[in-house]
Amino acid sequence: MVATRARILNTSSELFGRQGYAGTGMNEIVAKAEAALGSIYHFFPGGKDQLCEETIRASGRIYLELIEAVLDEASDIGQGVDDFFSGAAAQVVATDFADACPIATIALEVASTNEDLRRATADVFESWLNAASQRLEQAGIAPLQARRLSLFALSALEGAFVLSRAQRNVDAIDAAGSYVTAVIREALPRSRRQRREPGDEPRN
Amino acid sequence: MVATRARILNTSSELFGRQGYAGTGMNEIVAKAEAALGSIYHFFPGGKDQLCEETIRASGRIYLELIEAVLDEASDIGQGVDDFFSGAAAQVVATDFADACPIATIALEVASTNEDLRRATADVFESWLNAASQRLEQAGIAPLQARRLSLFALSALEGAFVLSRAQRNVDAIDAAGSYVTAVIREALPRSRRQRREPGDEPRN
Numbered sequence: 001m002v003a004t005r006a007r008i009l010n011t012s013s014e015l016f017g018r019q020g021y022a023g024t025g026m027n028e029i030v031a032k033a034e035a036a037l038g039s040i041y042h043f044f045p046g047g048k049d050q051l052c053e054e055t056i057r058a059s060g061r062i063y064l065e066l067i068e069a070v071l072d073e074a075s076d077i078g079q080g081v082d083d084f085f086s087g088a089a090a091q092v093v094a095t096d097f098a099d100a101c102p103i104a105t106i107a108l109e110v111a112s113t114n115e116d117l118r119r120a121t122a123d124v125f126e127s128w129l130n131a132a133s134q135r136l137e138q139a140g141i142a143p144l145q146a147r148r149l150s151l152f153a154l155s156a157l158e159g160a161f162v163l164s165r166a167q168r169n170v171d172a173i174d175a176a177g178s179y180v181t182a183v184i185r186e187a188l189p190r191s192r193r194q195r196r197e198p199g200d201e202p203r204n
Numbered sequence: 205m206v207a208t209r210a211r212i213l214n215t216s217s218e219l220f221g222r223q224g225y226a227g228t229g230m231n232e233i234v235a236k237a238e239a240a241l242g243s244i245y246h247f248f249p250g251g252k253d254q255l256c257e258e259t260i261r262a263s264g265r266i267y268l269e270l271i272e273a274v275l276d277e278a279s280d281i282g283q284g285v286d287d288f289f290s291g292a293a294a295q296v297v298a299t300d301f302a303d304a305c306p307i308a309t310i311a312l313e314v315a316s317t318n319e320d321l322r323r324a325t326a327d328v329f330e331s332w333l334n335a336a337s338q339r340l341e342q343a344g345i346a347p348l349q350a351r352r353l354s355l356f357a358l359s360a361l362e363g364a365f366v367l368s369r370a371q372r373n374v375d376a377i378d379a380a381g382s383y384v385t386a387v388i389r390e391a392l393p394r395s396r397r398q399r400r401e402p403g404d405e406p407r408n
Contacts, residue, residue: 020313023226098316104366108309109224111369112302121370151367151379156356158363162308163355165315166325175355179387 005043007033012051013059017102021052021109021117052106053120059102060124067131076192077139078185081153085177088157089170097168100161129154140189149187153180209247211237216255217263221306225256225313225321256310257324263306264328271335280396281343282389285357289381292361293374301372304365333358344393353391357384 011033015024026048030037044051070087074080092100107121129150136146156176163172185193215237219228230252234241248255274291278284296304311325333354340350360380367376389397 018316020224020226022224023313023317096316105309105312107366107370108312109227112222112300113227118370118372122372125367125370148375148379148382151364151376152360152383155363155367155376155380156360158366159359159361160355160363162311162362162366163329163359166311166322166329168322168326171352172355172359175352176359178352179356183383183387 004033004035004039008035008040008043008051009055009058012055013102014099016052016055016106017059017100018098018105020105021048026051049114049116052117056103056106056117056120056124060120060127063102063124064127064131067128071132071135077135078181078188078193080135081184082177082181085157085160085173085180088161089164089173089177092161092164092170092173097165100165101158104158104161125154136184136187140192141187145187149184153184156180208237208239208243212239212244212247212255213259213262216259217306218303220256220259220310221263221304222302222309224309225252230255253318253320256321260307260310260321260324260328264324264331267306267328268331268335271332275336275339281339282385282392282397284339285388286381286385289361289364289377289384292365293368293377293381296365296368296374296377301369304369305362308362308365329358340388340391344396345391349391353388357388360384 008029012024012029015029015032026040027037029051030040040051041047044054067084070084071077071080074083088100103121103124106117107125110117110121112118129147132150132153133143133146136149137143141149156179157173160172160176164170212233216228216233219233219236230244231241233255234244244255245251248258271288274288275281275284278287292304307325307328310321311329314321314325316322333351336354336357337347337350340353341347345353360383361377364376364380368374
């Protein structure tokens with residue numbers, strides 16, 4: 001039972017992320033998840049809206065763990081941000097430009113049409129921003145600037161996903177990653193900055 | 205006749221931009237455009253796909269003219285980029301967080317599902333990137349760096365639109381605009397840089 005529920009959420013996350021909320025039918029989700037239509041309404045009695053909200057929150061938590069892991073495993077925050085953009089580019093290529101941000105497509109669709117779902121996307125973005133801000137603060141950046149840097153970095157990542165999926169190349173993710181990393185390194189207190197390697201800087 | 209066609213395209217641009225391609229029905233478009241259902245198939249015999257492709261290209265041209273006008277009217281390219289982000293924030297607020305990028309919602313929906321529409325969104329993004337790159341080159345930046353700066357700036361803007369619509373505030377657009385403007389000013393040849401005012405820099 002738990003396995004079926006998890007399989008439904010995995011499938012809905014993939015389909016909503018790739019083709020959006022309105023473009024994905026419940027029948028398509030159960031077929032791909034190899035579940036019965038009845039089981040989807042058993043686990044999600046509120047129907048598509050409930051499934052979508054739980055999908056947003058579940059994939060938001062998975063992506064949060066990824067953000068935390070990549071930033072924490074790096075030697076410093078600048079490297080962590082650089083690694084995150086590189087990993088995102090690799091994932092986009094590996095999925096033939098299908099899987100980028102799990103919630104952005106839904107976020108744009110529902111922002112003006114479904115208040116519960118909009119709030120779920122806002123909560124998820126907030127959790128990602130907090131994770132990034134915390135780590136920027138730990139690296140010695142003042143709270144207000146850490147918040148603004150996180151908003152800037154997440155904006156650049158989300159927009160680069162839009163461009164990369166549309167253009168079917170990762171030029172936007174590469175460019176955004178280079179400049180965001182450079183801005184974050186510049187914002188670190190001098191004592192915390194790592195020596196810069198040529199590859200860390202935006203190429204001219 | 206021309207007026208009806210234009211009214212349909214205005215309406216489809218607004219509805220596709222706000223709620224996406226799959227979430228917008230032809231009936232909803234004709235009702236809001238005060239047109240007959242027959243007229244939409246008269247002007248767009250290819251149906252919803254044709255209407256959507258023409259909508260993407262038409263709203264892409266309008267936004268291109270806006271990009272060109274704002275960048276060309278400013279005293280320098282840094283100010284122009286700053287003005288563009290400020291104007292975008294004002295527009296998002298004025299429309300109650302509904303109207304941001306006219307094609308991003310569709311771009312994410314169709315990237316993996318409709319090759320003709322994906323190509324239309326890629327063409328439009330390319331036209332915006334070219335307009336920005338040209339102006340960065342005119343300001344003395346080398347072509348490859350101008351291209352990368354344009355990809356970075358458009359990514360930051362597009363992602364800030366996603367966050368701002370979801371969060372119902374313009375913090376992301378403000379933050380992205382400040383940092384992108386600062387990066388572009390930094391990239392200008394020294395002789396072309398304007399004296400910086402305190403408000404031009406990311407706040408700490």
